[in-house]
Amino acid sequence: MNINLQHLQSFLNQNEIPKIKGKPKTFLGIAKQPHYENVLSNIYAFYFNVNEVHQLKDLFISSLLELFPDKQKAALSDFSDFYCDTEYTTLKNGRIDLLLSNDEQAIIIENKVYHHLDNDLFDYWKTIKVSDVNKIGIVLSLHPVSDIKHPDFINVTHLDLLKKVMQNLGNYLLEANDKYIVFLKDLFQNITNLSRSYMEEKELKFYFDNKTKIDQAAKFKFAVRDHIVSEIETAGEILDGIKLYAPRKASLLSKRARYFQSQVDKNLMIVVVFENMMEHNTFFMGVEFKDDCLKNRERYKNVAFTDEENALIEKTGFFTNTNMQWAHFAGVHIPVSDHDVANLSTFIIKKLKDEQLLSIFNKLNAFLKSEKSITINQN
Numbered sequence: 568m569n570i571n572l573q574h575l576q577s578f579l580n581q582n583e584i585p586k587i588k589g590k591p592k593t594f595l596g597i598a599k600q601p602h603y604e605n606v607l608s609n610i611y612a613f614y615f616n617v618n619e620v621h622q623l624k625d626l627f628i629s630s631l632l633e634l635f636p637d638k639q640k641a642a643l644s645d646f647s648d649f650y651c652d653t654e655y656t657t658l659k660n661g662r663i664d665l666l667l668s669n670d671e672q673a674i675i676i677e678n679k680v681y682h683h684l685d686n687d688l689f690d691y692w693k694t695i696k697v698s699d700v701n702k703i704g705i706v707l708s709l710h711p712v713s714d715i716k717h718p719d720f721i722n723v724t725h726l727d728l729l730k731k732v733m734q735n736l737g738n739y740l741l742e743a744n745d746k747y748i749v750f751l752k753d754l755f756q757n758i759t760n761l762s763r764s765y766m767e768e769k770e771l772k773f774y775f776d777n778k779t780k781i782d783q784a785a786k787f788k789f790a791v792r793d794h795i796v797s798e799i800e801t802a803g804e805i806l807d808g809i810k811l812y813a814p815r816k817a818s819l820l821s822k823r824a825r826y827f828q829s830q831v832d833k834n835l836m837i838v839v840v841f842e843n844m845m846e847h848n849t850f851f852m853g854v855e856f857k858d859d860c861l862k863n864r865e866r867y868k869n870v871a872f873t874d875e876e877n878a879l880i881e882k883t884g885f886f887t888n889t890n891m892q893w894a895h896f897a898g899v900h901i902p903v904s905d906h907d908v909a910n911l912s913t914f915i916i917k918k919l920k921d922e923q924l925l926s927i928f929n930k931l932n933a934f935l936k937s938e939k940s941i942t943i944n945q946n
Contacts (some may be wrong), residue, residue: 575793576581577857578579578941579688585860590871591760593754593756593757593760595753595754596757596760598625600897603680604664604678604679604680604682605654605664606652607678607680607725608653608664608665608676608678610750610754610942611783612625612652612653612665613651613665613676614626614627614652614732614747614751615628615637616808620744620747621743621744621747621748621749622727622744622747622787623736623739623744623751624666624742625647626732626738628649628667628742629735629753630643630728630731630732630734631723631728631731632646633673633731633735634723634728635703635721641662642672642700642701642703643672643674643703646667646672646674648669648937649667649668649669649672650666650667650668650669651665651666651667651672652668653665653666653668654666655692657687658693658870659684661687662689663676663677663900664678665678665690665707666676666695668695668697670697671697671698671701672697672701672702673695673697673702673703674694674704674705675691675692675702675704676704676707677691677704677705678707678724679704679706679707679709679712679718680761680850681706681709683840684706684708684712688715688716689717691704692717692719699719701723702719703716703720704719704721705720705721705722705723706721706722706723707723707724707725707728708723708724708725709724710724710762714781714902717828718747718817724762725761725762728761729755729758732751732906736748736751740810742751743865744810759927761848761871761926764781769800771893788845791845792822792845794908794911795841795844795908796825796841797840797909797912798912798915799825799841799909799911800813800825801912802827802839802912802915802916803825805825805912805916806827806837806919808829808830808831808929809827809829809830809836809837810827810828810829810833811827811828812825812826812833812836813825821924822842823840823841823842824838824839824840824841824842825838825839825841826839826855829931829932829935831932831939832859832860832932832939834857834859834860834861835854835855835856835860835928835931835932835935836854836855836857837852837853837854837855837919837924837928838853838855838895838898838937839851839852840852840853840855848871848902848904849900849901849903850900850901850903851882851898851899851900851901852898852899852915852919852922852924853897853899853924854895854896854897854898854924854927854928855893856893856894857893857897857898858891858892858893860916861890861891861892861893861894862891864885864886864925865886867885867886867896867931867934868883868886869934870928870930870931870934872930873921873923873929875923875927876897876923876927876930879897879898879899879923879924879927883895883896883897896931897923897924897927899924901918902924
């Protein structure tokens with residue numbers, strides 16, 4: 568592998584790699600509905616309703632009014648006792664996403680997330696029969712919209728509205744219903760996730776400015792993982808009475824574990840889970856059963872284990888585990904040093920012996936072999 572380690576070390580010493588924060592999960596995201604406009608409209612209608620169980624009263628409407636231009640803010644400053652309607656039918660059979668209105672005043676909200684603004688806003692405006700000076704149209708969008716083709720509609724972003732709501736929230740907390748505060752915070756995070764890209768421009772700039780060195784570091788990381796896998800597989804080739812099993816390369820399991828299968832019964836194996844070795848300097852080794860070997864688990868209590876072996880077995884809860892696909896019979900997490908990883912095959916074999924895992928495996932192997940011999944003789 569053609570990587571100049573000295574140059575790579577110098578780059579890492581002189582540069583702090585940006586930490587990618589990503590986007591926190593939200594309940595709407597988990598439900599796979601973070602960007603559906605009708606879902607968001609229904610949530611907004613709930614919070615705009617001053618009489619709803621959230622007990623946040625006029626938090627949303629007062630926060631929205633703060634974002635209005637002075638002229639409209641003055642005309643609607645006493646806006647109260649209004650209804651909240653979603654999917655309100657227009658004169659031309661269109662749909663107003665969210666309508667806040669009373670007999671004399673109205674706020675017409677067109678909710679946009681990813682869809683292009685091609686709605687007939689003049690139809691929306693004419694549908695609402697209140698004085699023009701006492702109503703306003705809003706395009707509530709994810710990102711700023713500059714080409715609104717109606718003089719009485721203004722643009723407010725979802726994030727600006729929710730930021731204003733969160734700024735004003737403190738004045739309403741004492742009487743608010745805690746459950747709906749949690750929902751509101753989740754809504755705010757969801758809107759924040761939608762409004763911002765996964766990575767910031769400065770993070771992307773760092774990558775493109777240092778692409779060659781970063782690619783080298785990535786290749787070096789993969790080379791270390793390849794070394795770890797190769798050493799584990801070498802240990803599997805050295806051990807007697809087993810057959811190395813490597814999951815398909817395309818599977819996620821191939822990047823986290825290798826198995827040493829018993830040649831007596833393939834459902835008895837030693838597993839080496841290496842996925843945490845590179846980041847946390849530790850890995851897991853265990854004796855594992857699968858499928859048919861998990862039937863009638865109590866029979867393994869007939870195997871003569873030492874006190875030290877039994878102590879290791881008890882930690883896994885094998886005899887109370889009800890999983891019939893796989894279960895660890897015994898296992899241990901093992902810390903590693905740089906030296907250990909460099910000589911990993913030798914280290915693995917030593918630890919299998921020192922931690923009693925190999926002796927447990929051999930006793931189970933002999934037990935299964937005797938069971939099969941009895942069955943053959945009976946037949």
